[in-house]
Amino acid sequence: MKRKLDANDVPVPTGNIDGQKGEVTFTSLGLDPRLLQAIAKQSFPAPTPVQAKAIPLALDGRDVLARAKTGSGKTAAYILPILHSILKRKLFISALILVPTRELAEQVNKVVELFTAFCAKDIRAVNLTQRVSEAVQRTLLADSPDIVIATPARAASSLDTSLVSLENLSHMVIDEADLVLSYGYDSDLQNVAKILPKGIQTMLMSATLTTEVETLKGLFCRNPVVLELEEAEDEGGGVSQYVVKCAEDEKFLLLYVIFKLKLIKGKCIIFVADVDRCYRLKLYLEQFGTKSCILNSELPVNSRIHVVEEFNKNVYDIIIASDEHEVLGDEEESKDQGDEEPSRVVEEMSKSRDASGEQSQQPLKKKRKTTKKDKDYGVSRGIDFKDVACVLNFDLPTSSKSYTHRIGRTARAGQTGMALSFVVPAELHQKHKPTSIESTVHDEKVLAKIVKHQAKKGKDVKPYNFDMKQVEAFRYRMGDALRAVTRIAIREARTRELRQELMKSEKLKRHFEENPGDLHHLRHDGELRPARVQSHLKHVPEYLLPKEGKKSITSSEIGFIGKKIGENGTRKARFAGKSKGRGKKLVGRKSDPLKTFKAKSRK
Numbered sequence: 220m221k222r223k224l225d226a227n228d229v230p231v232p233t234g235n236i237d238g239q240k241g242e243v244t245f246t247s248l249g250l251d252p253r254l255l256q257a258i259a260k261q262s263f264p265a266p267t268p269v270q271a272k273a274i275p276l277a278l279d280g281r282d283v284l285a286r287a288k289t290g291s292g293k294t295a296a297y298i299l300p301i302l303h304s305i306l307k308r309k310l311f312i313s314a315l316i317l318v319p320t321r322e323l324a325e326q327v328n329k330v331v332e333l334f335t336a337f338c339a340k341d342i343r344a345v346n347l348t349q350r351v352s353e354a355v356q357r358t359l360l361a362d363s364p365d366i367v368i369a370t371p372a373r374a375a376s377s378l379d380t381s382l383v384s385l386e387n388l389s390h391m392v393i394d395e396a397d398l399v400l401s402y403g404y405d406s407d408l409q410n411v412a413k414i415l416p417k418g419i420q421t422m423l424m425s426a427t428l429t430t431e432v433e434t435l436k437g438l439f440c441r442n443p444v445v446l447e448l449e450e451a452e453d454e455g456g457g458v459s460q461y462v463v464k465c466a467e468d469e470k471f472l473l474l475y476v477i478f479k480l481k482l483i484k485g486k487c488i489i490f491v492a493d494v495d496r497c498y499r500l501k502l503y504l505e506q507f508g509t510k511s512c513i514l515n516s517e518l519p520v521n522s523r524i525h526v527v528e529e530f531n532k533n534v535y536d537i538i539i540a541s542d543e544h545e546v547l548g549d550e551e552e553s554k555d556q557g558d559e560e561p562s563r564v565v566e567e568m569s570k571s572r573d574a575s576g577e578q579s580q581q582p583l584k585k586k587r588k589t590t591k592k593d594k595d596y597g598v599s600r601g602i603d604f605k606d607v608a609c610v611l612n613f614d615l616p617t618s619s620k621s622y623t624h625r626i627g628r629t630a631r632a633g634q635t636g637m638a639l640s641f642v643v644p645a646e647l648h649q650k651h652k653p654t655s656i657e658s659t660v661h662d663e664k665v666l667a668k669i670v671k672h673q674a675k676k677g678k679d680v681k682p683y684n685f686d687m688k689q690v691e692a693f694r695y696r697m698g699d700a701l702r703a704v705t706r707i708a709i710r711e712a713r714t715r716e717l718r719q720e721l722m723k724s725e726k727l728k729r730h731f732e733e734n735p736g737d738l739h740h741l742r743h744d745g746e747l748r749p750a751r752v753q754s755h756l757k758h759v760p761e762y763l764l765p766k767e768g769k770k771s772i773t774s775s776e777i778g779f780i781g782k783k784i785g786e787n788g789t790r791k792a793r794f795a796g797k798s799k800g801r802g803k804k805l806v807g808r809k810s811d812p813l814k815t816f817k818a819k820s821r822k
């Protein structure tokens with residue numbers, strides 16, 4: 220019979236070498252010394268809760284289904300035991316890691332590289348999602364790599380053409396298990412499941428336990444230990460969540476004020492509803508001399524990966540991202556969402572393995588969205604953006620599930636962060652014609668679901684009311700800037716960026732592998748400039764500033780870049796010193812900068 224283990228039931232080893240008694244350390248987990256060296260190089264102080272619980276189980280050969288919040292270190296929780304097993308192998312063994320997006324595949328590959336820094340010659344990983352010719356791929360796979368990382372589609376087609384051999388497969392992981400089915404990988408996963416050797420160890424990692432995860436559990440696991448990490452178990456950190464009720468045009472006004480007066484100190488991801496909105500916002504911010512870069516499914520994958528890498532190195536401060544086909548419906552609320560984006564309900568009978576490894580019949584029910592552009596694209600899920608101070612939902616997502624994953628891009632690894640969401644209430648929606656219907660129609664309905672969903676996790680979504688009187692002073696300039704951002708300008712910017720990025724992408728692929736040092740020349744936050752440039756908008760005249768003066772708004776207390784709880788207010792050492800001398804103050808969330816901007820109730 221399947222047993223559901225509460226996270227607290229899991230026997231956690233007591234510390235022996237470098238920890239207090241009862242405290243779990245990486246050493247006490249019994250990992251290979253070469254891995255411990257690599258972990259030390261990462262300056263990871265101790266295993267995160269999900270690592271402390273999942274690693275011993277995985278080392279013990281158990282199938283594991285782990286649910287832990289976004290940014291809680293799930294990747295290392297499955298990679299470390301796999302690497303350990305490969306290093307300790309008596310026979311040849313190998314692992315297959317399935318992830319929903321190419322960005323994630325690249326990210327996982329990087330994590331493998333980091334952890335194998337001291338045993339690189341003993342472990343070889345191949346990322347199958349790289350767009351290389353079949354001949355190159357054959358060469359890469361020729362001498363049986365230890366780890367193969369792929370999206371389910373890539374894995375299925377490579378298995379089909381016998382590019383990948385499962386002969387020695389001993390481990391299989393599905394990361395972001397709650398997402399893969401929503402990405403339309405159902406038949407690929409079924410194909411993979413059919414040909415997997417019996418008795419291999421499987422691990423499913425997920426931020427939420429949905430029916431989709433249950434489906435995968437049935438398909439791939441044998442009597443798995445189910446780990447459900449409560450949020451409270453994830454040490455420290457957390458996202459302070461705020462909403463601002465405002466009209467569509469006020470979103471632009473607030474955006475101007477927030478960035479021009481530098482109310483956000485640290486890096487920010489702005490989420491919008493669609494690709495055009497990305498460019499509208501970028502051009503709008505350009506009017507004020509504020510640089511940003513864009514992430515959307517239209518851009519070539521090399522550019523997308525490069526943008527994330529550079530953002531993580533603090534080269535850019537602002538990413539404007541559209542997660543247009545990641546807007547997943549709320550599984551549990553699907554019945555009352557008849558007016559949301561149409562979703563295709565796929566119901567099939569799938570073959571699944573039962574505890575004995577035999578095939579059994581089990582109904583496979585799931586929702587699936589048809590995807591428009593690059594199916595393997597994903598921003599709000601899984602991508603490890605480093606040190607994001609604020610997630611700004613310029614357009615509210617259309618489901619609470621999307622919201623959870625968007626805000627999970629901040630406050631990672633025990634840090635703190637802030638999520639600020641613009642919500643257009645029905646009455647203000649009437650007043651101002653929205654530029655994006657999709658982004659505003661459901662706002663209040665979605666907000667109610669978000670609040671309910673967060674309340675279940677004991678989280679508050681608080682109102683954040685600007686003193687709109689003070690903000691109004693900037694309206695004239697907002698109007699000036701918005702008028703320059705015409706539809707034609709947006710269209711031009713979109714095609715220009717695509718053209719530029721395609722060129723860069725090709726170059727990136729061919730040239731920069733050999734010259735990694737040159738990468739910084741290919742910046743992604745350059746001005747697109749199709750909009751009329753109004754240089755006066757780049758400066759904020761003194762008379763526009765609130766009475767307290769600019770100084771009070773940009774005082775040293777401003778900033779809410781995540782600090783690691785329990786580290787006396789200092790950020791993790793590995794992040795410190797990476798801000799390239801741009802004077803970012805590393806302070807905690809107590810000093811919420813937006814509050815210096817006189818928060819008041821809306822009349």
Ligand SMILES: Nc1ncnc2c1ncn2[C@@H]1O[C@H](COP(=O)(O)OP(=O)(O)OP(=O)(O)O)[C@@H](O)[C@H]1O
Pocket residue numbers: 262263264265266267270287288289290291292293294295425426600601602603605627631632
């Ligand atoms: N033990 C640790 N101590 C400190 N930082 C850690 C530790 N383990 C992982 N991290 C860092 O935490 C961050 C988040 O890790 P990871 O991407 O694995 O999270 P996740 O749980 O998979 O998130 P998501 O659900 O969004 O995919 C990474 O930057 C990683 O380097």
